[in-house]
Amino acid sequence: MMKKLLGALALFLTCTVSFAAGGTYPLEKAPNRINDMAALQNGAKLFVNYCLNCHSANSLRYNKLTEIGLTEEEIKKNLLFTSDKVGDLMHIAMTPADAKSWFGTTPPDLSVIARARSVNLGPSGVDYLYTYLRTFYRDSAKGTGWNNLVFPDVGMPHVMWQRQGERTLTKTQVHQAADQQWERVTTVYDADGFSEVTREALSDYKGKATEEFKFEAANAQAAAQFDSDMADLSNFLGWMAEPVQQLRKQIGVWVLLFLGLFLLVAWRLNAAYWKHVR
Incomplete structure (x- = not known):
C-alpha cells in the first residue's frame, strides 16, 4: 500500500513539473x-x-x-x-x-x-x-x-512597447533536420519585426536539441x-x-x-x- 502511495506521489510530481516546464x-x-x-x-x-x-x-x-x-x-x-x-x-x-x-x-x-x-x-x-x-x-x-x-x-499586441523601447531578438535552435542531420538555425528579428534566418550544418554534433533566446535593447x-x-x-x-x-x-x-x-x-x-x- 505504501509503495502504491509513493508511486502515485512520484507520478503526480512528475506530471506537475512537466506541466510547469511544458x-x-x-x-x-x-x-x-x-x-x-x-x-x-x-x-x-x-x-x-x-x-x-x-x-x-x-x-x-x-x-x-x-x-x-x-x-x-x-x-x-x-x-x-x-x-x-x-x-x-x-x-x-x-x-x-x-x-x-x-x-x-x-x-x-x-x-x-x-x-x-x-x-x-x-x-x-x-x-x-x-x-x-x-x-x-x-x-x-x-x-x-x-x-x-x-x-x-x-492575439494581444504589445501595448506598452513604447515604455520598453525598441529591441531585437536572436533565437538560436539546434535540431535535427529532415535528413536527420543536426543543424543550427539562427533567426534574428530586427526592431521592425523583419526576420533573417541563417542555417549551419553540425556534422560532428553529439549533443541534444536546444533552443536559446537573447534580447538586445536599444535603450x-x-x-x-x-x-x-x-x-x-x-x-x-x-x-x-x-x-x-x-x-x-x-x-x-x-x-x-x-x-x-x-x-x-x-x-x-x-x-x-x-x-x-x-
Whole structure:
C-alpha cells in the first residue's frame, strides 16, 4: 500500500513539473513585491492605464484599492474614468461582440488571471505574467505585428512597447533536420519585426536539441525600468486575484501552531489515559 502511495506521489510530481516546464521558454521568478504598497500602487496605475481598456476585472471594485494604501480621493483623481464611481466594479466599455470582431476573440477578464496561471509545486501565476509581459517581440508575419515567447501566436499586441523601447531578438535552435542531420538555425528579428534566418550544418554534433533566446535593447535604461514596472504590475495582478492572501497566510501560521499544541496535549492525554491499561 505504501509503495502504491509513493508511486502515485512520484507520478503526480512528475506530471506537475512537466506541466510547469511544458513551454519552450522558461518562466522567470518575479520579484516578490506583494507587501510593497508603492509597487502595488504603481501596478494598479499601469493596470488601469494599459490593461483596463480591453480587459475587465469584474470581481474587483475600485474602492478595494484602499487596501493597498490609496485613498478614495486618489482613486477618483487618478484611476477612475469619467462615468465611473469608487464603488463600481472594474468593467470596460467594450462589448464581447466588439472584442470578437476587432481581435478575433474576447480578451479574458483579469480578476483571477494570476491564480489561473499558477502551477501546483511550480511557477506562480505572478511568475508567468512577469515573464509573459517582458517577452513580446516584433514579428511582421503576425497580424498584430507582435509575437510572444511565453504565448506564441498570441492575439494581444504589445501595448506598452513604447515604455520598453525598441529591441531585437536572436533565437538560436539546434535540431535535427529532415535528413536527420543536426543543424543550427539562427533567426534574428530586427526592431521592425523583419526576420533573417541563417542555417549551419553540425556534422560532428553529439549533443541534444536546444533552443536559446537573447534580447538586445536599444535603450538599456528604459528596458530595466520596464522590467521593474512589469514586476509591479504582475504583483498587483497577484494581489488582485486574492486580496486577502496575506491574512490567509497569517491565519494559517496560527492554525498550524494551534494544531501542533493540540497534538502535544492529545499525545500526553492519550499516554495518561492508557498507562494503567498497559
